[in-house]
Amino acid sequence: MQEAEFFQLSTPVALLLLFGFYGATFLLSLLIGKKKENVDGYMVSNNAIGFGLSAASMIATWIWAASFYASATSGYRYGLSGPIHYGLWGALMILFIYPFGRRFRQLAPKAHTLAEVIQARHGTSSQMIMAVSNLIGSCISLMVNFTAAGALVSILTPLSFIQGVLIAGLGVLSYTLWSGFRASVMTDFAQLIGMILAAVIIIPLIFFNAGGVGMLAENMSNLNAEQANFFSTKAILEQGAPYFVAVLAYAIGNQTIAQRLFAVREDLIKPTFLTATLGYGAVVIGLGMLGMLALFVGLEPADGNMNNIIPQMASTYLTPFGIALFFILVVGSLSSTADSDLSALSAIMMTDVYGKNLARGKPDPVRMLWWGRATMVAATMLGVIFASLRLDILVMLVFVGALWGAIVFPVIVSFYWDRVTNKAFTTAVASAVILFTVARFELIPIEGLAAVFFEICASAGGGVVIGLMTFAFFNRRIAIGMALLVAIGSLPFTLGFLRDYVVLLSSLTAYGVSAAVCIAMSWRSHERFDFAVLAERVTSFHEEDNLPRQQTQARAGRAAMANV
Amino acid sequence: MTSLILATYILVWPVISAAILLVLIVALVRDMRAARKDGDSMV
Numbered sequence: 001m002q003e004a005e006f007f008q009l010s011t012p013v014a015l016l017l018l019f020g021f022y023g024a025t026f027l028l029s030l031l032i033g034k035k036k037e038n039v040d041g042y043m044v045s046n047n048a049i050g051f052g053l054s055a056a057s058m059i060a061t062w063i064w065a066a067s068f069y070a071s072a073t074s075g076y077r078y079g080l081s082g083p084i085h086y087g088l089w090g091a092l093m094i095l096f097i098y099p100f101g102r103r104f105r106q107l108a109p110k111a112h113t114l115a116e117v118i119q120a121r122h123g124t125s126s127q128m129i130m131a132v133s134n135l136i137g138s139c140i141s142l143m144v145n146f147t148a149a150g151a152l153v154s155i156l157t158p159l160s161f162i163q164g165v166l167i168a169g170l171g172v173l174s175y176t177l178w179s180g181f182r183a184s185v186m187t188d189f190a191q192l193i194g195m196i197l198a199a200v201i202i203i204p205l206i207f208f209n210a211g212g213v214g215m216l217a218e219n220m221s222n223l224n225a226e227q228a229n230f231f232s233t234k235a236i237l238e239q240g241a242p243y244f245v246a247v248l249a250y251a252i253g254n255q256t257i258a259q260r261l262f263a264v265r266e267d268l269i270k271p272t273f274l275t276a277t278l279g280y281g282a283v284v285i286g287l288g289m290l291g292m293l294a295l296f297v298g299l300e301p302a303d304g305n306m307n308n309i310i311p312q313m314a315s316t317y318l319t320p321f322g323i324a325l326f327f328i329l330v331v332g333s334l335s336s337t338a339d340s341d342l343s344a345l346s347a348i349m350m351t352d353v354y355g356k357n358l359a360r361g362k363p364d365p366v367r368m369l370w371w372g373r374a375t376m377v378a379a380t381m382l383g384v385i386f387a388s389l390r391l392d393i394l395v396m397l398v399f400v401g402a403l404w405g406a407i408v409f410p411v412i413v414s415f416y417w418d419r420v421t422n423k424a425f426t427t428a429v430a431s432a433v434i435l436f437t438v439a440r441f442e443l444i445p446i447e448g449l450a451a452v453f454f455e456i457c458a459s460a461g462g463g464v465v466i467g468l469m470t471f472a473f474f475n476r477r478i479a480i481g482m483a484l485l486v487a488i489g490s491l492p493f494t495l496g497f498l499r500d501y502v503v504l505l506s507s508l509t510a511y512g513v514s515a516a517v518c519i520a521m522s523w524r525s526h527e528r529f530d531f532a533v534l535a536e537r538v539t540s541f542h543e544e545d546n547l548p549r550q551q552t553q554a555r556a557g558r559a560a561m562a563n564v
Numbered sequence: 565m566t567s568l569i570l571a572t573y574i575l576v577w578p579v580i581s582a583a584i585l586l587v588l589i590v591a592l593v594r595d596m597r598a599a600r601k602d603g604d605s606m607v
Binding site: 049050182199207213216275278282285286289293 | 566567568570571573574575577578580581582584585587588589590591592593594595598599604605606607
């Protein structure tokens with residue numbers, strides 16, 4: 001068993017690493033800085049980012065500090081299959097989401113946020129559901145990343161938690177503020193190179209320093225039967241399945257992903273998402289292996305805190321150089337996600353709050369840009385303050401997860417089925433969130449008829465998840481067939497059983513209820529939406545970008561007049 | 565034998581990560597050349 005002691009970098013080395021990292025990133029952002037930023041470029045670049053930058057940015061954004069800690073925790077808790085049940089499902093989410101992304105992009109090529117496209121499809125109330133869930137989600141993500149920075153700095157250096165939070169907050173803001181999303185994408189590449197290099201070096205180093213193949217053979221007895229089983233039912237039910245259900249919601253509900261979707265060159269969406277799937281999976285599963293190795297060597301997490309597993313492994317088995325690499329790995333991962341959150345928050349405030357509502361569709365691009373920058377400053381301040389207070393965000397996180405789970409089906413189906421109405425969208429989301437809350441917090445006893453009701457809803461939710469994933473790659477009939485098969489076929493297994501797994505039960509309920517309400521209300525609707533109008537309603541904000549469209553419209557208008 | 569398979573299972577991920585990194589760097593260099601040729605900005 002290992003001692004729960006952490007090696008600490010000296011203060012000058014820690015400051016050198018932190019200021020070196022943020023200084024280099026800031027200098028990199030200066031390379032692309034423009035005196036007068038284009039408002040569309042600030043949110044989605046030139047809508048034509050190449051494969052290398054966009055795939056790297058997607059991976060860097062999706063890997064946050066919590067990815068390492070959670071994957072390692074899963075490896076430590078569930079053994080052989082643990083890292084897979086975190087990393088693989090997170091990676092597959094990127095894969096499953098790209099066909100829908102291509103549809104969104106095809107319908108609204110000039111969009112900045114998904115909420116903006118929802119507004120063009122349904123109206124303000126649906127847009128605000130989407131925008132508010134995105135805002136809360138990105139704020140939480142920002143706070144979690146700053147908290148991770150504080151925790152890392154306080155564990156591995158003599159600096160305090162607050163100092164770590166402040167340095168990370170100011171560092172990220174410094175290079176993202178002026179050029180927004182463009183800076184985020186540009187710096188993501190450099191950060192990802194650092195992260196992957198660190199992972200490639202650290203994982204084998206820890207493995208061999210811990211004893212390599214011989215250690216695995218000697219310590220296999222440290223794993224219990226479930227942990228030694230690659231197909232552990234416990235790991236699937238407690239980790240894999242709830243996470244699998246949650247990540248689909250994260251992909252749809254997260255503006256950072258939507259932003260990259262609207263920024264990449266349209267014909268490169270598929271290779272970008274495929275590469276991001278592999279890259280994310282390899283890095284996160286690889287770092288999850290450190291948790292599994294911790295289980296093999298019999299490490300006990302310091303203070304019983306699972307987040308200490310990776311720092312403890314690094315402290316025990318790495319040289320100071322390796323620990324410095326690990327330090328940069330975590331700072332890089334949290335910074336790349338934090339800058340993406342700042343860019344996402346600014347895009348939502350610029351487009352959905354100012355552009356589409358306060359300015360009533362006639363925004364001033366200069367004022368809009370200042371809205372974006374002010375949002376970044378305010379969000380950083382809030383993130384730093386909340387991180388410093390070390391608030392318990394679990395309840396908020398649960399609600400955002402539920403909200404995102406509830407919007408997945410209505411959002412996707414809104415861009416394929418012309419009958420879906422604004423009322424169906426909002427009612428479906430509201431009813432799903434209410435029933436999720438009842439199940440998740442057990443506001444009524446989940447037993448008897450109530451339990452059966454929720455298990456039926458959850459079975460439907462399982463069908464919805466599988467149906468949506470099938471629909472990503474196959475036609476509608478096969479998807480509906482798969483959804484019905486899973487929803488009905490799973491009933492004998494879920495009835496009387498799923499009530500013991502409240503997290504999974506409530507998450508699936510959100511999917512099932514939102515889909516059932518949305519379908520029932522839309523079925524009776526007489527509305528037939530013309531998807532072609534989305535591209536007309538969702539346009540660039542920058543005047544030069546709009547000029548060709550305005551000229552085209554003027555020409556069309558003159559032609560129409562001539563015909564009259 | 566089991567230990568060797570386990571070791572491969574642990575070490576395959578850094579190898580895949582390195583391969584992805586190589587792909588991304590090559591793609592970035594290509595994008596940079598194309599942008600320079602067209603006189604465009606990469607972002």
